[in-house]
Amino acid sequence: MAFINKSAKEIQVKIVYYGPGRCGKTTNLLYINQKMNAKFMGKMISIDTRGDKTLFFDFLPLSLGAIRGFNIRVQLYTVPGQVLYNESRKMVLKGVDGVVFVADSMEVQREPNKESLVNLRENLSEDNLDLDELPLVLQLNKRDLEGSVIPVLDPQTMEEDLNALLKNPAPTALASAIQGPGVFETLREISKITIKSVHYKLRA
């Protein structure tokens, strides 16, 4: 449900970072906020418990060039991952155009990852959105833990796990949000496919 303003020649799209608690959604936004040129970026708003868990959402507006003379403004949101905050998640998901599903690579989070993806599908369906129709990128986060004392899942297993819950396999990005690799790749991929789908709707 992108917001297209024909008089200002502007398209606003909403991208939500979704995933289980503690998987690094806010860290993704923090990294983008830290590394991107401030010229193309608004102020990051974070509603959390003293820089800790996200209580409601984080919000970061970006502008990403233009297509067909329309300026593209992207609003990045995160949701609170903790199971309890489902109502807040539903609110943030309203009118979403694209989703980045941030999966936690730690072995202990294998089930929470799947549960969160199922929860995403449920919450979208309440807003009459179909996960299989929505632009989606899977980000396998915390790859920096690979080879350390903490057991991690291999990317293939994670992809199989998550894609088994989807009709079409989604593009995947390996990332380590705390150190940076993969964060911009994910953002680029989701922006690309989201804008493509908005563009498609625009023509229709």
Add this chain to the structure above:
Amino acid sequence: MTVQNTGSVDIFEGAEKIEVMGRLPALLWAFIDAIRHLLDNLKTSPGQQTEAVHEVTRLLDVLVLAAHHIGNIELKTQLSSQAEMVTALINGGLSGEDFIRTIAAELPKLEQLAGPRRDQAGEGLIDKVAMDKHVDMLERIKSGRSADIVVSVDILDDVRAYLSSEVMTEGISSVLVIDNAGSLIVSIGDKSGLDVISLAAVAAANFAATEQIARLIGERDFVLLFYKGHNESFHFSRVGGEYIIVTIFNNTLSLGLLRLKIAEVAQVLEKKLPKRQG
């Protein structure tokens, strides 16, 4: 955020473990660096390494706890042998030279447990300052589930009795005291079917959201919020810097009267309830 005895559930249960696990390799590398720093100090200026030892023991304490959290036996053994050596060095049971020799043999094992190093490029969010923050946070987890606010049973009983006698009158159906993080501290009232745990979480989120609105117009926060319903209304008011008092009342009660009462109660509660620690 709150240790309490009201029979409520821990809404972030298990989150600490995930947190600790995610940060462990970075902490291990910080520890290895601290040991190296200590070794350098021992070699160049023996007898002047109090600061370096302090840093090592600080990280060691946190790591031992983390190893305990995740239940990795290999790491536990490794760390306890390191701890013994450091204690021996402090007590004078181990000379500086012996310490250098024994620990140099142990370091590669730790490095292996820490996995490939990825923070050297200096690109990431983990720098010295961030690392200090992580250590502080994990140190707090040490004493159970972060004891930021500890409200004793006596205080809870006192607050509950005070609210029951002073606030609950005709027209008010429920009064909740919650903290900024959405934990329920006290709930009294007779409104049936009210999900107080969720209400506390959503109310805190709502307060935090309006705080952001306040910042956008240059205010620090809004100290009072009021939502009018068709039959029942909500009143939120800040109590000190940490707590929020939520009142649910029906429309027979006048808002002005309630505001007066709550303003008075907020002052009393601020004195009764403990401040955040640390």
